[in-house]
């Protein structure tokens with residue numbers, strides 16, 4: 617062990633504040649997950665953001681733009697609808713800038729997140745009745761509209777319509793492209809507002825990259841025109857069409873069931889020791905479903921949007937899992953060293969031919 621003080625190469629001495637630690641998240645080779653396949657899979661670990669999810673980036677970008685333009689100033693009140701991560705991202709940024717935050721939530725929000733929001737001093741308003749077939753989004757947005765009408769001094773950043781939302785992920789994609797020395801063949805991106813999807817897709821388009829953009833949506837979400845149905849996994853999927861979606865920039869969409877999302881989470885945990893959220897599991901399952909059309913030698917990236925702690929009472933609670941998915945098979949414990957050393961730490965060279973079929 618080193619006992620004398622030597623400078624640590626590449627270590628930043630300090631960051632000016634907590635918000636400056638948002639972004640520049642690690643990209644990790646999921647080599648154990650991809651070892652049986654002919655292609656590499658990398659996970660963009662958005663759980664490394666200080667608030668625990670990719671929405672830290674979006675919240676900060678939307679708020680910064682509103683502060684810079686003078687639309688919002690310290691002391692003002694923001695009201696937002698969120699099922700969790702955006703609320704936490706905003707709670708952190710608003711606390712830092714001394715802005716009051718009211719969040720309209722619904723009963724699907726987990727207790728852990730609710731407690732976190734209260735700790736940040738957020739005022740919570742809970743909707744109790746869904747408007748349509750079990751979806752709460754429309755009811756939450758309606759409540760926000762009502763409160764804005766009653767309180768003209770309140771502001772709403774509205775992640776569903778704010779152009780700063782997708783623009784945020786130009787940076788996310790820029791990071792990934794540089795982390796893989798430009799060799800990104802496939803991006804697997806879960807969808808809600810489609811801010812992440814479209815920001816990454818726009819970057820790929822503007823920079824003339826050959827990267828295929830694959831959207832990962834929940835079964836029961838209406839984003840790609842499916843029929844709405846009850847969904848158990850929060851975070852991804854939506855009960856309302858996206859204002860940002862431009863199908864011309866998206867190569868394919870894959871639909872993942874709640875059970876497949878949970879299976880993906882458990883596989884990610886067992887193989888890579890990563891405790892990811894529900895949409896991270898969906899992305900992992902989507903890559904597995906898509907494997908047959910991915911050319912050997914490709915580099916695939918899945919954006920793993922949030923931490924698993926928020927899903928301890930659901931995805932990672934074996935009783936809950938068995939109650940909802942009677943035939944669920946928990947992965948067998950991996951005892952042996954399963955890392956494929958032959959290509960450890962090495963991004964594969966881009967495959968020369970890419971074949972993408974619709975699934």
Ligand SMILES: Cc1ncc(COP(=O)(O)O)c(C=O)c1O
Nearest residue numbers: 807808809810811812851895921
């Ligand atoms: C865990 C998780 N995954 C995926 C998404 C979808 O991201 P976007 O709204 O950028 O489409 C969200 C959005 O809140 C999320 O919280």
